[in-house]
Amino acid sequence: MKAAIIGGTGYSSVELVRLLHQHPFVDVTTIISNSQAGSMLHETYPHVTCVVEQTLQSLDLNKLSQSVEIVFLATPSGVSKSIVPGLMENGVKCIDLSGDFRLRSAQSYEEWYKHTAADERYLAKATYGLSEIYEEQIKSATLIANPGCYPTATLLGLMPVIKNKLIDNKTIIIDAKSGVSGAGRSVSMGTHFAEVNENLKAYKIGAHQHIPEIEQTLQNETGQSQAITFTTHLVPMTRGIMCTMHANLSDVITTSDVLQLYNEFYQAHHFVRVRPEGTFPSTKEVLGSNFCDIGLHVDARTGRLTIISVIDNLVKGASGQAIQNLNLLNGWDVRTGLLEVPVYP
Structure with a gap:
C-alpha cells in the first residue's frame, strides 16, 4: 500500500516514518512539509540518514490523491479539516492524528480548540480510532480520528470498570503527566529547557482540549453526560x-477481583498489559513502544479504586495507534510493524 504523511517535520510524523519503515505492507512514497519542501528529511532529522532517503514535498491535493491509497495527517489542529475532504472525495482513506475530527459537535470543537470546525458532513463520517475499544467500527472506516495521547491512556485505563459499572462515574479524578514532546516541536516559553528542567508544573487547568474528547467517549459508553476532573502536568522528560x-467503587470488591476483570477484558489485545497485584508501571517501561501498561489498587479503607496507566505519547498516543488502526482497516494482524520492544533504560 502506498502511503503519504502530511506534516512531515513534526515528532508524530517522524515516528510514523520510523515505524512504517519496518511495516511489510506499506511504502511511504510521499512526505509533505510545505515549510521545508525541497529539502531532505535527514536534513531536519539526521537520525534517519542512510535509512530513509525522502525529499519533502509541498502539498498538491490532486497529485497526492492519484498516487497514494492512505494518508496520515500529522498536522496541528485546524489544518487537516481543509485537506481531508479533497482526499476523501477522490477515494483516499485518511487517518487524522490532529483533533479536527475527534469531537462530533462542531460547537464543542470551536469552544475547546479555538478554531473553526470541520464541515459537519465529514465530522459525521469520522470513526473514533481507540483501537482496542472500537475495533469493529475501525475496520470499515474511511476517515479515522486518531485519539489524543491523554485520552488514550485515560480511556484504556477506565474502560473495563466503566463498561462493567464498577465505579461512580461522577467521582472520576484524573491526574495526568506528560513529557515535553507532547507539546510538539515548535519552540515556546512553556517548553524552553530552562523553564522545564528541574521543574514540575500544572497547565491548562479546566481548559485542556482533551477534556471533551474523554467526556464524549464516556458518554458514548454510559448513555449519560459525564463531567470529569482532569489536571495535566508537564514533567522534565522527553x-x-x-x-x-x-474513582469511588460502586460495590465492595478487591484488587484481585478488579485485576481479573482487566485481564479478561484485555486478554485478546496484545498492546494492553495489566500488571500483577502490588506492581505498577512506569513510563520508561513502554518507551518507544505501542504498549499501554496498567496497574490497579483498591483501597478498602476509602472504597476508592486507583488506576495507573502509562503510554509513550508519540507511539501509542499518536503514531503507533495510527498504524494499529491502519492494520485494522486492512484486516492485517494489529501487531504488524509494531513489534518494537520498549527501550530501556
Whole structure:
C-alpha cells in the first residue's frame, strides 16, 4: 500500500516514518512539509540518514490523491479539516492524528480548540480510532480520528470498570503527566529547557482540549453526560504519559477481583498489559513502544479504586495507534510493524 504523511517535520510524523519503515505492507512514497519542501528529511532529522532517503514535498491535493491509497495527517489542529475532504472525495482513506475530527459537535470543537470546525458532513463520517475499544467500527472506516495521547491512556485505563459499572462515574479524578514532546516541536516559553528542567508544573487547568474528547467517549459508553476532573502536568522528560485515575467503587470488591476483570477484558489485545497485584508501571517501561501498561489498587479503607496507566505519547498516543488502526482497516494482524520492544533504560 502506498502511503503519504502530511506534516512531515513534526515528532508524530517522524515516528510514523520510523515505524512504517519496518511495516511489510506499506511504502511511504510521499512526505509533505510545505515549510521545508525541497529539502531532505535527514536534513531536519539526521537520525534517519542512510535509512530513509525522502525529499519533502509541498502539498498538491490532486497529485497526492492519484498516487497514494492512505494518508496520515500529522498536522496541528485546524489544518487537516481543509485537506481531508479533497482526499476523501477522490477515494483516499485518511487517518487524522490532529483533533479536527475527534469531537462530533462542531460547537464543542470551536469552544475547546479555538478554531473553526470541520464541515459537519465529514465530522459525521469520522470513526473514533481507540483501537482496542472500537475495533469493529475501525475496520470499515474511511476517515479515522486518531485519539489524543491523554485520552488514550485515560480511556484504556477506565474502560473495563466503566463498561462493567464498577465505579461512580461522577467521582472520576484524573491526574495526568506528560513529557515535553507532547507539546510538539515548535519552540515556546512553556517548553524552553530552562523553564522545564528541574521543574514540575500544572497547565491548562479546566481548559485542556482533551477534556471533551474523554467526556464524549464516556458518554458514548454510559448513555449519560459525564463531567470529569482532569489536571495535566508537564514533567522534565522527553517522552511518556502517566495517568493516575481515582474513582469511588460502586460495590465492595478487591484488587484481585478488579485485576481479573482487566485481564479478561484485555486478554485478546496484545498492546494492553495489566500488571500483577502490588506492581505498577512506569513510563520508561513502554518507551518507544505501542504498549499501554496498567496497574490497579483498591483501597478498602476509602472504597476508592486507583488506576495507573502509562503510554509513550508519540507511539501509542499518536503514531503507533495510527498504524494499529491502519492494520485494522486492512484486516492485517494489529501487531504488524509494531513489534518494537520498549527501550530501556
